[in-house]
Amino acid sequence: MHFGTGNIFRAFPAVLCQTLLNQGLTETGIVCCEGYDEEIITRCMRPFDNLSLIVTLCANEKMEKELVASVTESLALSTDEDRVREIFKTPSLQMVSFTITEKGYSLRGADRELLPAIRNDLERGPEHCTMFLPRLVSYCLTRGKTCGKPLALVSMDNCSHNGEKLKLAVFEILDAWKEKGYLEEGAYEYVQNHISFPWSMIDKITPRPHESVQRALEADGWEDMAPFVTSKNTYIAPFVNAEKPQYLVIEDDFPNGRPCLEKAGVMFTSRETVNAVEKMKVCTCLNPLHTSLAVFGCLLGYQSIAAEMKDEDLVGLTEKMSAHEGLPVVVDPGIIDPRAFLQEVLKERFPNPFIPDTPQRIATDTSQKLSIRFGEDIKLHLARGTAHSLVLMPLVFAGWLRYLKGVDDQGNAFACSSDPLLNKLQPGMQAIAEGAVVSAEDLEPTLSDLRIWGADLQAAGLKERVVQYFNEFNAGPGAVRQTLHKYVTACYPNEPS
Numbered sequence: 045m046h047f048g049t050g051n052i053f054r055a056f057p058a059v060l061c062q063t064l065l066n067q068g069l070t071e072t073g074i075v076c077c078e079g080y081d082e083e084i085i086t087r088c089m090r091p092f093d094n095l096s097l098i099v100t101l102c103a104n105e106k107m108e109k110e111l112v113a114s115v116t117e118s119l120a121l122s123t124d125e126d127r128v129r130e131i132f133k134t135p136s137l138q139m140v141s142f143t144i145t146e147k148g149y150s151l152r153g154a155d156r157e158l159l160p161a162i163r164n165d166l167e168r169g170p171e172h173c174t175m176f177l178p179r180l181v182s183y184c185l186t187r188g189k190t191c192g193k194p195l196a197l198v199s200m201d202n203c204s205h206n207g208e209k210l211k212l213a214v215f216e217i218l219d220a221w222k223e224k225g226y227l228e229e230g231a232y233e234y235v236q237n238h239i240s241f242p243w244s245m246i247d248k249i250t251p252r253p254h255e256s257v258q259r260a261l262e263a264d265g266w267e268d269m270a271p272f273v274t275s276k277n278t279y280i281a282p283f284v285n286a287e288k289p290q291y292l293v294i295e296d297d298f299p300n301g302r303p304c305l306e307k308a309g310v311m312f313t314s315r316e317t318v319n320a321v322e323k324m325k326v327c328t329c330l331n332p333l334h335t336s337l338a339v340f341g342c343l344l345g346y347q348s349i350a351a352e353m354k355d356e357d358l359v360g361l362t363e364k365m366s367a368h369e370g371l372p373v374v375v376d377p378g379i380i381d382p383r384a385f386l387q388e389v390l391k392e393r394f395p396n397p398f399i400p401d402t403p404q405r406i407a408t409d410t411s412q413k414l415s416i417r418f419g420e421d422i423k424l425h426l427a428r429g430t431a432h433s434l435v436l437m438p439l440v441f442a443g444w445l446r447y448l449k450g451v452d453d454q455g456n457a458f459a460c461s462s463d464p465l466l467n468k469l470q471p472g473m474q475a476i477a478e479g480a481v482v483s484a485e486d487l488e489p490t491l492s493d494l495r496i497w498g499a500d501l502q503a504a505g506l507k508e509r510v511v512q513y514f515n516e517f518n519a520g521p522g523a524v525r526q527t528l529h530k531y532v533t534a535c536y537p538n539e540p541s
């Protein structure tokens with residue numbers, strides 16, 4: 045069973061299951077369920093008999109099309125709760141997976157208080173809850189009470205220690221219900237001893253469905269392919285467009301057994317190795333480079349990540365930053381070679397002109413991403429005493445501060461992508477006039493906010509450097525390009541990348 049029927053589910057886990065079906069290695073498909081955006085079920089799955097068209101955008105312009113029929117049922121929690129509960133009672137259920145975005149695991153709002161609807165569910169107990177996570181816990185309790193078989197709940201979301209995140213949410217709910225006397229004898233122990241929360245690392249660039257792909261499909265005779273945006277803001281279509289490379293690494297902790305997904309390319313390993321792979325990808329070899337392209341792409345007027353990979357300054361930025369500031373501190377996870385992974389990212393994946401991905405999409409929530417994507421490596425440099433010599437990571441930080449002004453390098457206003465800190469940070473940055481020279485104090489408390497940077501910029505010797513770069517970026521039209529070019533070409537001159 046899978047919760048969260050958005051684009052990545054249909055492009056990746058559903059295809060893995062189809063691969064096993066095609067090889068006769070499994071006889072069952074996936075039951076998918078929406079506990080949030082039910083329009084995906086009613087407008088995208090059911091009208092198409094739960095079939096999805098997966099379009100792989102190859103670097104040679106070829107579009108590989110696969111009709112995926114591995115989804116056997118599509119359920120909406122508000123109308124199909126009985127069916128979901130019935131499935132949770134089934135002894136043969138081995139694995140429930142999730143792609144519900146990082147927000148999907150939150151019981152609390154930005155003020156760290158319990159969300160009102162969650163608070164109500166904790167008051168009302170497992171029989172009468174309304175929100176997704178409490179309901180999930182309620183289904184697990186039903187399983188414990190009926191068949192009592194174990195189960196793996198596998199988060200496949202793109203957040204660090206995803207299994208831990210899901211487990212913490214589940215246990216916060218259980219603890220509250222236990223305290224209020226809602227749990228029957230043995231219920232808590234069932235979840236504690238029989239439900240596992242494997243960690244995973246998932247990687248496959250799956251942009252929103254794009255009109256260019258729709259047009260190509262319609263030219264081939266496919267009908268009713270138009271992408272649309274649901275009222276809950278999911279960008280979706282009867283087809284999914286994605287790149288070909290894909291990595292799924294899962295902690296091998298399945299107490300009721302598991303499908304033989306290794307035959308479809310999934311790597312099963314220890315939690316430590318999942319963690320190391322995740323760090324390699326998120327902290328060094330993919331996501332910091334993506335965020336760098338996002339920030340400068342928006343400032344330099346780009347609408348495509350692939351187009352940015354033809355820009356010498358941006359290629360220099362990503363190549364030199366990864367080679368001289370990232371790779372020296374990366375830990376080799378053993379099952380994926382960081383250098384080979386990085387080469388594929390820089391030479392094949394980001395430059396693929398047929399992937400309709402945008403810097404604006406990746407710039408979403410940058411304030412929440414910097415700490416993991418850069419802060420972890422900066423802390424490693426701090427420990428080695430090399431943080432003060434970093435050039436390009438602080439250049440990206442300064443670029444992001446300049447980005448927050450919402451004015452591009454030509455002086456034209458643009459809308460920053462959505463970000464929970466935008467309302468808080470943008471007014472201060474917009475108050476800095478073009479050409480003004482600010483000091484570190486002027487950029488406080490932002491520069492000292494560990495939640496943003498993940499590392500202490502002062503201790504790293506980088507605070508003044510960020511301010512200096514920001515002032516250079518802010519000098520006037522063309523200053524972003526000039527400054528970027530100056531530092532990218534000047535840094536690490538004699539060292540091969």
Ligand SMILES: NC(=O)C1=CN([C@@H]2O[C@H](COP(=O)(O)OP(=O)(O)OC[C@H]3O[C@@H](n4cnc5c(N)ncnc54)[C@H](O)[C@@H]3O)[C@@H](O)[C@H]2O)C=CC1
Nearest residue numbers: 048049050051052080081143144145148201202248249250
């Ligand atoms: N798109 C990509 O390239 C990749 C995405 N992922 C992970 O998968 C997640 C989903 O990505 P997509 O499917 O592409 O996004 P999408 O926008 O197509 O779908 C989002 C899904 O999350 C559900 N959701 C959103 N908020 C929720 C909430 N508060 N509670 C429960 N469910 C909620 C929606 O109902 C929908 O099923 C990402 O956030 C990321 O963590 C992982 C690797 C690649």
Ligand SMILES: O=P(O)(O)OC[C@H]1O[C@](O)(CO)[C@@H](O)[C@@H]1O
Nearest residue numbers: 202246247248249250334405406
């Ligand atoms: O910056 P974001 O929003 O996490 O998106 C990063 C992109 O790269 C990936 O990390 C590649 O797997 C995808 O999750 C996503 O398409």
